[in-house]
Amino acid sequence: MGKTWRRIAIVSALLVVAGMFAGIGWIAWWLNDNIGAPGPGPTGKGACTSADAVNLELVFTDGHAVQACTHDRPACPNQTVTETENGQTSSVSRFGLGNQLRSSSRRYILFVRFNAPLATEAGEQTLLIDPAAFLPGPPGSGPSSGGALTSAVVQITPRDPYEDAYTPVAGSVTVSSSHGVARGTIDGSFTVGHDRPPPTSTAASPLRVTGTFACNQ
Numbered sequence: 001m002g003k004t005w006r007r008i009a010i011v012s013a014l015l016v017v018a019g020m021f022a023g024i025g026w027i028a029w030w031l032n033d034n035i036g037a038p039g040p041g042p043t044g045k046g047a048c049t050s051a052d053a054v055n056l057e058l059v060f061t062d063g064h065a066v067q068a069c070t071h072d073r074p075a076c077p078n079q080t081v082t083e084t085e086n087g088q089t090s091s092v093s094r095f096g097l098g099n100q101l102r103s104s105s106r107r108y109i110l111f112v113r114f115n116a117p118l119a120t121e122a123g124e125q126t127l128l129i130d131p132a133a134f135l136p137g138p139p140g141s142g143p144s145s146g147g148a149l150t151s152a153v154v155q156i157t158p159r160d161p162y163e164d165a166y167t168p169v170a171g172s173v174t175v176s177s178s179h180g181v182a183r184g185t186i187d188g189s190f191t192v193g194h195d196r197p198p199p200t201s202t203a204a205s206p207l208r209v210t211g212t213f214a215c216n217q
Contacts, residue, residue, distance in 0.1 A: 039074050039075070039098055039099035039100060040072075040074075040099070040100070041100050041107075042069070042070040042099075042100045042101050042102035042107060043070050043071040043072040043102075044069065044070060044071025044072070044102065047067070047104070048067040048068070048069035048102075048103075049069075051071065052069035052070060052071050053069075053070060053071060053072060053073040053074065053213065053214045053215065054068075054069055054070050054074065054099065054101060054110060054211070054212070054213045054214070054215075055067065055068075055069040055211050055212055055213075056068050056069065056101065056108075056110065056156070056186065056209055056210070056211030056213075057209070057210050057211055058156065058166070058206045058208075058209050059206065059207050059208045059209075059210075060204040060205065060206050060207060061204050061205050061206075061207055062204040064204070066103055066104075066105065067103060067104070068101035068102065068103040068108045068110070068156070069101055069102060069103070070099060070100065070101050070102060073181070073214050073215050073216050074097060074098075074099035074215050074216070075215065075216050075217075076095065076096065076097040076112075076182055076215035076216065076217055077096070077217055078093050078094065078095055078096070078117035078118065078217070079093070079094055079095075079096040080092070080093055081093075081094055092116075093116070093117040094113055094114055094115060094116060094117060095112075095113065095114035095116070095117055095118040095149075095182070096112070096113050096114075097110065097111070097112040097113075097182075097213065097215050098110065098111045098112075099215075100159075106158060106159060106160040107158075107159040107160050108156050108157060108158055108159060109155075109156070109157040109159060109165075110154075110155075110156055110213075111153075111154070111155040111156075111157070111165075112152065112153070112154050112155075112173070112184075112186075112213070113134065113152065113153050114127060114149055114151070114152050114173075114175075115127075115133055115134065115149065115150060115151040115152070116147055116148055116149045116150070117147075118149065118175065118177055118182055118217070119177060120177055120179075120180050120217055121177060121178060121179075122175075122176055122177040122178075123176055124174060124175070124176040125149060125174070125175060125176070126172050126173070126174045127149055127150060127151055127152040127172060127173045127174075127175065128150065128151055128152070128171075128172055129151075129152050129153065129154060129168050129169070129170060129171040129172060129173060129188045130151045130152070130153070131153045131167055131169060133150070133151035133153075134151070134153050149175075152172075152173040153167070154167070154168055154173065154186060154188055154209070155167050156206075156209060166190065166205075166206050166209070167190070168188025168189055168190050168208075168209055169188075169189070169190060169191055170188065170189050170191075171186070171187045171188035171189050171209075172187055172188075173185070173186050173187075173188075177217060180216060180217045181214060181215070181216060181217065182213075182214070182215050182216075182217055183212070183213070183214045184212065184213050184214075185210075185211070185212050186209060186210060186211050186212070186213065187208075187209075187210050188208065188209045188210075189207065189208050190205065190206050190207055190208070190209075
């Protein structure tokens with residue numbers, strides 16, 4: 001009996017140690033997987049539908065299309081962005097939306113930013129997708145927002161595994177806001193070529209992204 005109990009104790013101890021290492025490994029994987037992933041995880045199940053708060057479609061160069069979405073409305077408060085140019089620091093307020101999306105094959109991260117804040121009550125307006133508008137300006141130009149909504153930048157980053165972000169270089173975002181809920185439509189196009197190489201781990205590059213979003217300000 002003594003030997004049997006010693007064996008049971010040894011096996012139990014080994015199982016506890018194995019469980020500890022497994023737990024540490026899971027924590028490390030979770031931290032690595034969620035670094036840089038804004039907002040909560042994607043909500044909802046199954047195929048994307050009009051009931052989802054965010055519902056995007058990516059069309060690729062090889063003809064296939066991917067829908068990515070999340071059911072619950074994500075948060076999209078106006079965010080204070082600090083910019084430093086030529087040793088001078090200034091702060092500007094801009095609309096920002098960042099959240100994870102689900103699809104039938106993988107997760108995505110959606111990032112949308114406007115060059116100015118969006119009021120909680122705002123009629124429909126159309127902004128040009130223009131990533132260059134968010135680059136630092138020449139010396140002495142000051143913050144790249146004068147308070148008027150004119151430009152937007154959109155990024156969709158594939159995850160599982162992580163890949164380079166897809167950034168449309170042309171198109172528009174139509175947006176309005178009522179009772180603290182912002183609603184918008186995205187219609188963006190990409191360029192494929194030497195100025196924008198294909199993503200690191202997929203042969204096909206996106207040609208167009210379209211869809212809608214609703215978020216809580």
